[in-house]
Amino acid sequence: MALRLVSSGDGPALAIRDHLIPLVxxxxxxxxxxxxxxxxxxxxxxxxxxxxxPFNDLLPGEASSPGYRHALERQHTMSHLPYGLDVWHADVKVLSLLWADGGAFEVIGFVRGGWEAEALAL
Structure with a gap:
């Protein structure tokens, strides 16, 4: 069983992501x-x-089905985090994170502060 260390900022960072993505x-x-x-x-x-x-133009003759694309993604041996979110408030980068469809994520940077409540109020 693999152990994953969780930062105390992971929960709030993910909550902000989940709130901001539909707005964006x-x-x-x-x-x-x-x-x-x-x-x-x-x-x-x-x-x-x-x-x-992630976005890739299809090559001529390439299958466009989601199943085909997911099969290609599963061939990667390294963890792949294709989605990202960067948030700046008053010209300061306050949040940066990456994630994948399967739930894996990495919080790259998270500056705690009053901006969090403002972001959740947007």
């Missing part, structure tokens, strides 16, 4: 869609929230 998807603007990345950003007042997902 609904109100954000597509900024990049090329190579392996699709990035949507929401810029409002003191906030910059960027969310990226």
């Amino acid at each position: 998807r609904e109100r954000g603007t597509l900024e990049v869609q090329r190579d392996s990345v699709r990035r949507i950003a929401l810029r409002a007042d003191a906030w910059v929230i960027e969310h990226w997902t």
Whole structure:
């Protein structure tokens, strides 16, 4: 059984992510869609929230089914965290995290502060 150390900031960081992702998807603007990345950003007042997902243009003759794509993802031997979220408040990066469909995640950076309640109120 593998042991995973959990930071005390993981829960609040994930709660903020889960609150902000639908807002970015609904109100954000597509900024990049090329190579392996699709990035949507929401810029409002003191906030910059960027969310990226994997994106690959299909090659001619390549299957487009989700099952095929998931089969390719399972071939990777290393942990792959294709989704990300970066949050800036008043020009300071306050949250950065990566995650995968299966629930694996990594909190890259998390600055605790009053901005957390403001983010959850958006």
